[in-house]
Amino acid sequence: MSIKSEDLAARAAKVRLFIFDVDGVLTDGSLTYGADGETVKTFNVHDGLGIKLLQEAGIKTAIISARRTPIVLARAKDLGIEYVHQGGHDKLTPFKALLNELGLGEEQVAFIGDDVVDLPLLRRVGFAVSVPNGRKEAQQHAHYITEAAGGRGAVREACEFVLHATGNYERVMAQFLV
Ligand SMILES: [Mg+2]
Numbered sequence: 001m002s003i004k005s006e007d008l009a010a011r012a013a014k015v016r017l018f019i020f021d022v023d024g025v026l027t028d029g030s031l032t033y034g035a036d037g038e039t040v041k042t043f044n045v046h047d048g049l050g051i052k053l054l055q056e057a058g059i060k061t062a063i064i065s066a067r068r069t070p071i072v073l074a075r076a077k078d079l080g081i082e083y084v085h086q087g088g089h090d091k092l093t094p095f096k097a098l099l100n101e102l103g104l105g106e107e108q109v110a111f112i113g114d115d116v117v118d119l120p121l122l123r124r125v126g127f128a129v130s131v132p133n134g135r136k137e138a139q140q141h142a143h144y145i146t147e148a149a150g151g152r153g154a155v156r157e158a159c160e161f162v163l164h165a166t167g168n169y170e171r172v173m174a175q176f177l178v
Helices: 003-013 045-056 070-079 092-102 116-122 136-140 154-165 169-174
Strands: 017-020 032-034 037-040 060-065 083-086 109-112 127-130
Touching (some): 003 154, 017 045, 017 092, 045 060, 045 070, 045 154, 060 092, 070 083, 083 092, 092 116, 116 127, 116 136
Parallel strands (some): 017 060, 017 109, 060 083, 109 127
Antiparallel strands (some): 032 037
């Protein structure tokens, strides 16, 4: 293991809350519109299970998205994501409120984002993640860039990284090795 990856693992080991951006991270960034407005977002089933496994490990999960749509509320409900904030480019205010509510420090938070609106969070959290299809500005401020693309398993990869680093991976996987 290289020094850089040891540093990454140490950062991820502290994570108690994982915050997800939606567009370009939990989706591939496509916004599909019909005559009545936005109708469809496509999520990834592997990402969904990754989020569930994080929750089983006792790590809290949240969504902070600049766009507002009931589609995200439906997906969050499916996955049991407790904290959802939508609307507005200011992600810092809901981020600070959430940390205050949960009594967590910035070093205990992971965030995955793909665009410039995510920079304030990427620059603050202990474990900042971006995606290969993200904007270069987001990537420049990330500690870790996933191999899988947003909407194509990036979130699963990041969740598994945290599960390994926090020592929870073997335990949550054991339920499937029956
Ligand atoms: Mg995004």
